[in-house]
């Protein structure tokens with residue numbers, strides 16, 4: 001079967017960017033059978049006419065939507081209009097450099113079903129971003145990794161620049177809630193191999209940004225809609241129950257070893273702590289994170305070491321908070337300890353989800 005590529009490019013008032021973009025795409029994709037499908041939400045600056053004016057010289061066409069607005073739905077509609085068996089998605093404002101297209105295309109040719117242009121792998125980056133924007137972007141990636149396990153092997157799941165085989169989304173209902181269509185594809189799509197290609201996100205030279213604070217909130221709503229809420233909430237509850245069982249093991253053993261085996265209580269406590277960490281580990285491995293080690297039990301001991309390390313930091317955190325709140329904030333030590341336990345539980349859960357049972 002011959003391969004052909006459809007680029008889906010959402011546009012809204014991007015007239016000044018169209019010609020340089022189309023020329024750069026043509027230069028990058030010489031020798032590739034491709035088309036560029038622009039989805040324009042009835043721009044008033046002549047964007048659609050500019051594209052039509054190029055149609056004789058370049059393989060471009062424009063679909064103008066008059067009844068809808070929105071980046072995500074434009075991309076979803078565009079995928080429907082795409083004639084190729086490979087689809088690429090990119091912005092029109094030249095922030096996604098067309099020079100990266102060949103690398104994405106080759107990754108697909110070599111067997112990847114999804115190729116993501118990534119700011120967060122070696123060689124990638126964001127030109128001219130201040131600290132605040134960096135932190136927000138990384139925070140968004142962290143949220144995706146935490147709540148959507150399917151995105152964990154992707155460094156830049158928020159990328160708006162990617163390519164995929166159309167078979168990945170065939171029969172899949174893509175809901176354009178948020179504006180990050182890649183998230184939808186990562187969570188709902190059918191693929192085995194994904195490759196990330198580094199790129200530098202450029203600053204916008206012409207035209208203006210259409211995305212504001214509302215979009216950031218939409219993002220959270222989107223992640224919420226995509227996550228397997230019952231499973232992830234159930235996981236957290238199991239984790240807390242296992243933690244509770246660990247307290248029983250700890251207290252019980254401390255008592256038995258001190259009262260009946262005649263050990264010095266601090267010595268009993270050290271044994272009790274480690275035993276409860278190990279019993280917590282075993283219960284979590286078989287119960288809480290059962291679905292996370294489908295590749296067999298061979299890393300059982302490696303995970304056990306990681307779990308121990310996480311617990312050690314957790315204990316340190318608990319003690320530090322106990323000390324700070326009691327000695328400096330004047331809280332009763334039992335109350336301080338509850339805060340310490342809450343913080344340690346939170347830490348343990350995050351670190352174990354994202355590291356031990358990644």
Ligand SMILES: Nc1nc2c(ncn2[C@@H]2O[C@H](COP(=O)(O)OP(=O)(O)OP(=O)(O)O)[C@@H](O)[C@H]2O)c(=O)[nH]1
Nearest residue numbers: 010011012039041069070071074091092209210211
């Ligand atoms: N069809 C359509 N395209 C849109 C809409 N909103 C934005 N776009 C296009 O989607 C692409 C990305 O939008 P931008 O406003 O550049 O968003 P961004 O790159 O995240 O933000 P900046 O870094 O500030 O540029 C551009 O090609 C826009 O023209 C929309 O409502 N409909």
Ligand SMILES: [Mg+2]
Nearest residue numbers: 091093095204
């Ligand atoms: Mg942009």
